[in-house]
Amino acid sequence: MAVATFRIWRGNSEGGEFRDYTTEVFPGMVVLDAVHRIQAEQANDLAVRWNCKAGKCGSCSAEINGNPRLMCMTRLNSLPLDRPVALQPMRAFPPIKDLVTDVSWNYRVKKTIRKFEPRPPDDGNGTWLMAQADVDRVQEFRRCIECYLCQDVCHVLREHSLHDYFVGPRFLVHTAALEMHPLDIGSRTGDLKNQHGISYCNITKCCTKVCPEGIAITDNAIIPLKERVVDEYFDPVRKLFRILRT
Amino acid sequence: MPEYQTHDYDVLVIGAGGAGLRAAIEASANGVRVGVITKSLLGKAHTVMAEGGIAAALSNTDERDDWKVHFADTMRGGQYVNNWRMAELHAKEAPERVRELEAWGALFDRTKDGRILQRNFGGHRYPRLAHVGDRTGLEMIRTLQDHGIHLGMEVHMEATVLKLLKDDQGRIAGAFGYERERGRFLLFHAKAVVLATGGIGRAYKVTSNSWEYTGDGHSLAYDAGASLMDMEFVQFHPTGMIWPPSVCGILVTEGVRGEGGVLKNIEGRRFMFDDIPENYRSQTADNEEEGWRYTQGDRDARRPPELLTRDHVARCIMREIREGRGSPHGGVYLDIAWIKNRIPKGAEHIKRKLPSMYHQFKQLADIDITEEPMEVGPTTHYMMGGVRVDADTQMSDVPGLFAAGECAAGLHGANRLGGNSLSDLLVFGKRAGEHAARFANKNGSATRLRLDSEQIKSLAHTALAAFEREGESPYDVQFDLQDLMQKLVGIVRREEEMRGALDGIEQLKKRAEAVAVAGNREYNGGWHTALDLPHLLSVSEMITRAAIERKESRGAHFREDYPQKNDSEWRCNIVVRRSESGQMTVRRQPIPEMPCELKQIISEMK
Numbered sequence: 033m034a035v036a037t038f039r040i041w042r043g044n045s046e047g048g049e050f051r052d053y054t055t056e057v058f059p060g061m062v063v064l065d066a067v068h069r070i071q072a073e074q075a076n077d078l079a080v081r082w083n084c085k086a087g088k089c090g091s092c093s094a095e096i097n098g099n100p101r102l103m104c105m106t107r108l109n110s111l112p113l114d115r116p117v118a119l120q121p122m123r124a125f126p127p128i129k130d131l132v133t134d135v136s137w138n139y140r141v142k143k144t145i146r147k148f149e150p151r152p153p154d155d156g157n158g159t160w161l162m163a164q165a166d167v168d169r170v171q172e173f174r175r176c177i178e179c180y181l182c183q184d185v186c187h188v189l190r191e192h193s194l195h196d197y198f199v200g201p202r203f204l205v206h207t208a209a210l211e212m213h214p215l216d217i218g219s220r221t222g223d224l225k226n227q228h229g230i231s232y233c234n235i236t237k238c239c240t241k242v243c244p245e246g247i248a249i250t251d252n253a254i255i256p257l258k259e260r261v262v263d264e265y266f267d268p269v270r271k272l273f274r275i276l277r278t
Numbered sequence: 279m280p281e282y283q284t285h286d287y288d289v290l291v292i293g294a295g296g297a298g299l300r301a302a303i304e305a306s307a308n309g310v311r312v313g314v315i316t317k318s319l320l321g322k323a324h325t326v327m328a329e330g331g332i333a334a335a336l337s338n339t340d341e342r343d344d345w346k347v348h349f350a351d352t353m354r355g356g357q358y359v360n361n362w363r364m365a366e367l368h369a370k371e372a373p374e375r376v377r378e379l380e381a382w383g384a385l386f387d388r389t390k391d392g393r394i395l396q397r398n399f400g401g402h403r404y405p406r407l408a409h410v411g412d413r414t415g416l417e418m419i420r421t422l423q424d425h426g427i428h429l430g431m432e433v434h435m436e437a438t439v440l441k442l443l444k445d446d447q448g449r450i451a452g453a454f455g456y457e458r459e460r461g462r463f464l465l466f467h468a469k470a471v472v473l474a475t476g477g478i479g480r481a482y483k484v485t486s487n488s489w490e491y492t493g494d495g496h497s498l499a500y501d502a503g504a505s506l507m508d509m510e511f512v513q514f515h516p517t518g519m520i521w522p523p524s525v526c527g528i529l530v531t532e533g534v535r536g537e538g539g540v541l542k543n544i545e546g547r548r549f550m551f552d553d554i555p556e557n558y559r560s561q562t563a564d565n566e567e568e569g570w571r572y573t574q575g576d577r578d579a580r581r582p583p584e585l586l587t588r589d590h591v592a593r594c595i596m597r598e599i600r601e602g603r604g605s606p607h608g609g610v611y612l613d614i615a616w617i618k619n620r621i622p623k624g625a626e627h628i629k630r631k632l633p634s635m636y637h638q639f640k641q642l643a644d645i646d647i648t649e650e651p652m653e654v655g656p657t658t659h660y661m662m663g664g665v666r667v668d669a670d671t672q673m674s675d676v677p678g679l680f681a682a683g684e685c686a687a688g689l690h691g692a693n694r695l696g697g698n699s700l701s702d703l704l705v706f707g708k709r710a711g712e713h714a715a716r717f718a719n720k721n722g723s724a725t726r727l728r729l730d731s732e733q734i735k736s737l738a739h740t741a742l743a744a745f746e747r748e749g750e751s752p753y754d755v756q757f758d759l760q761d762l763m764q765k766l767v768g769i770v771r772r773e774e775e776m777r778g779a780l781d782g783i784e785q786l787k788k789r790a791e792a793v794a795v796a797g798n799r800e801y802n803g804g805w806h807t808a809l810d811l812p813h814l815l816s817v818s819e820m821i822t823r824a825a826i827e828r829k830e831s832r833g834a835h836f837r838e839d840y841p842q843k844n845d846s847e848w849r850c851n852i853v854v855r856r857s858e859s860g861q862m863t864v865r866r867q868p869i870p871e872m873p874c875e876l877k878q879i880i881s882e883m884k
């Protein structure tokens with residue numbers, strides 16, 4: 033019988049501690065399976081979020097041996113089991129209980145981003161024509177499962193707690209999805225610069241490294257957005273050129 | 279006196295999946311105050327997991343398609359016990375609902391001329407499913423979520439409704455629940471309530487469904503005195519993962535077969551050709567070559583038997599396994615890798631068409647689906663049965679109580695076609711939202727919940743009882759129930775086994791009343807599970823009683839002791855309701871006569 037030990041952070045907003053749980057493990061198991069076993073057998077009141085168990089809903093984010101990951105997509109055979117596996121909640125958000133954090137800030141931030149604004153339909157029956165190639169570019173961003181792991185690693189939020197000034201990589205991806213949407217005619221560059229703090233990002237790429245959906249957050253979303261802001265606000269010649277061209 | 283927070287809405291929507299969000303959007307657009315409550319975070323509901331697509335006769339990919347064909351396909355798939363009016367509304371309105379998603383920012387895959395691309399799916403005559411790779415549900419829920427948050431609705435995330443409340447005239451007046459995060463109680467006043475709570479898969483051991491699917495809406499409605507219908511029809515999806523054990527049940531989208539994937543037994547035989555039902559024979563390919571051409575868009579080819587309806591495919595797989603021709607881990611093979619022989623850059627093609635399947639198998643099972651076949655077997659997937667509603671308004675027989683989406687019954691009859699759920703959510707979510715708002719405006723002033731503190735105290739007391747006692751773990755009771763339903767009320771059913779299940783459920787009810795939970799009310803998994811148990815037990819009993827009653831085999835309901843379909847006696851619905859004295863009653867409900875136009879459509883499409 034193979035067993036492994038999990039060192040799980042147990043606590044709430046007032047503080048907590050790591051506790052060790054040893055449980056049986058089987059081939060193919062993921063970290064979330066082990067947590068569920070422990071919950072069912074040893075710690076009924078253990079708090080953990082999950083839904084799909086297949087990397088689709090972005091609920092089960094946590095820090096596994098210090099690495100921000102989805103628990104349902106982390107196989108035990110990818111971890112050294114000769115020592116305890118450390119599990120703790122995401123650190124960039126306030127703890128609620130055990131592995132569950134208060135991510136409600138993310139939902140408040142999203143509301144501050146200007147919503148989708150389509151051009152008038154191309155067709156009388158209210159439809160649009162779009163090429164697959166144009167759709168592809170944005171579909172990359174729309175793959176986001178809102179796991180907030182990128183928010184968790186971004187030093188602007190994690191170390192400097194600038195939640196009031198910077199929306200974080202997830203919402204830069206969201207903004208990029210809107211800005212580069214083939215139908216959208218809204219503009220969010222002013223907000224990016226003034227309200228959403230894009231300049232706080234110094235392109236460390238930590239967010240890109242942890243994204244379970246493999247979204248090239250920095251290269252494909254943030255850098256082009258930064259360029260738009262520069263174009264619009266800091267480069268009058270290019271701005272004029274753009275106006276004349278369109 | 280236990281503390282609780284009070285909220286006041288015109289329309290309270292319970293559930294934030296596709297149906298709930300669409301209802302909330304519509305109600306908000308009608309200018310009423312809307313509250314939404316969901317057990318998980320916004321955007322995480324089951325809808326997010328849907329893969330294959332949304333069925334709507336847009337006729338972009340094949341212009342021969344129209345609402346009539348979609349209607350006929352839905353009725354045939356449901357074995358003609360569907361609510362035909364719902365099937366008609368659904369087929370007519372789905373295209374508009376899909377186009378509306380695009381106007382709200384959804385980005386579907388495109389045809390060469392830039393319109394919404396549609397894919398083949400089981401039981402649909404023409405390519406009909408609008409999709410985004412194999413993550414259509416994510417696209418849909420995110421679009422609704424991002425549109426909805428700007429409309430002023432208030433969302434209570436991670437909160438659970440425990441009971442629906444009525445006024446003294448029997449009208450819906452609100453709901454009682456609790457916050458999962460902190461454990462505080464919530465009291466909602468509402469003039470109308472929309473149930474959009476999804477399914478019941480957690481009553482079974484092997485399921486593609488998450489912890490949320492404990493049948494809350496079904497059980498809350500039953501408790502409030504509403505009628506439920508078609509509870510015997512539980513869909514077992516033919517292709518779930520079976521290995522390794524920890525992923526058992528996770529869905530493998532039908533899209534794999536739509537893209538040309540084939541089912542084989544251990545001998546390498548495409549066993550689906552061995553048994554093609556009579557009513558589908560004229561539409562089904564009789565050789566492998568024709569089936570392949572169909573998946574590649576040849577309009578003169580007929581569909582391969584792998585794309586027959588789910589109930590049939592699941593039973594064929596069961597037959598292979600039972601007769602000893604299964605794969606090593608007790609399933610059958612699903613092979614998409616073979617298409618590399620037919621398509622240049624086949625591996626790339628598979629990865630592009632089925633990215634999450636590729637990812638899922640690679641990461642969870644160490645299998646590269648572009649190289650090796652997958653091992654698959656049936657998994658509990660979808661509930662056709664649910665709250666019995668009026669087709670046009672989605673109101674149940676409790677005034678002011680509406681239901682939409684998976685927790686409502688009618689559209690799918692005895693078997694749902696793939697892709698018809700996401701469209702169901704949109705079409706009937708919208709209708710429920712609209713009519714709930716209308717009901718609230720019209721009847722609102724008369725309704726006012728008058729709850730005395732004693733009642734609230736007793737509700738809270740019941741909810742907290744498990745903290746006060748010593749006893750067994752709620753997880754153990756849940757596991758035993760799942761085992762029991764899987765074994766005794768599963769894909770193949772027999773009377774005496776199901777009678778045994780009823781006895782088992784009675785015993786489990788007693789155990790559920792005595793479970794104990796440790797710790798406090800903050801985000802306590804054990805406590806949540808204890809509170810889910812009564813719902814799970816209630817739906818399990820409804821399923822079992824309805825399944826005993828239906829003495830024939832139809833769609834997803836297969837009786838070994840009555841293996842034939844019997845139209846003369848059983849072309850009707852089974853309705854479950856609680857009697858005045860609290861007994862669960864089961865009765866047959868005749869299906870109203872279909873109007874001539876609809877009959878004619880069906881006979882033309884035979």
Ligand SMILES: Cc1cc2nc3c(=O)[nH]c(=O)nc-3n(C[C@H](O)[C@H](O)[C@H](O)COP(=O)(O)OP(=O)(O)OC[C@H]3O[C@@H](n4cnc5c(N)ncnc54)[C@H](O)[C@@H]3O)c2cc1C
Binds near residue numbers: 315333474490494701
């Ligand atoms: C893996 C998978 C793939 C699928 N693929 C497809 C597909 O390709 N095409 C298709 O048409 N269908 C598909 N389906 C089916 C379809 O996804 C579901 O039937 C549909 O999403 C259900 O939507 P809903 O709005 O009814 O409920 P859900 O999306 O499940 O939402 C239910 C909501 O109710 C809330 N809730 C439940 N109980 C309570 C309570 N007591 N208190 C408060 N809130 C509560 C939940 O928290 C949740 O927010 C798939 C299903 C699965 C599991």
Ligand code: SF4
Binds near residue numbers: 186187232234236237
């Ligand atoms: S690249 Fe920018 S957004 Fe990403 S982690 Fe670094 S600072 Fe944060």
Ligand code: SF4
Binds near residue numbers: 201
């Ligand atoms: S961008 Fe990636 S890491 Fe960030 S929330 Fe989305 S899926 Fe998660």
Ligand code: FES
Binds near residue numbers: 082084086091093
């Ligand atoms: S449970 Fe859905 S991403 Fe892990």
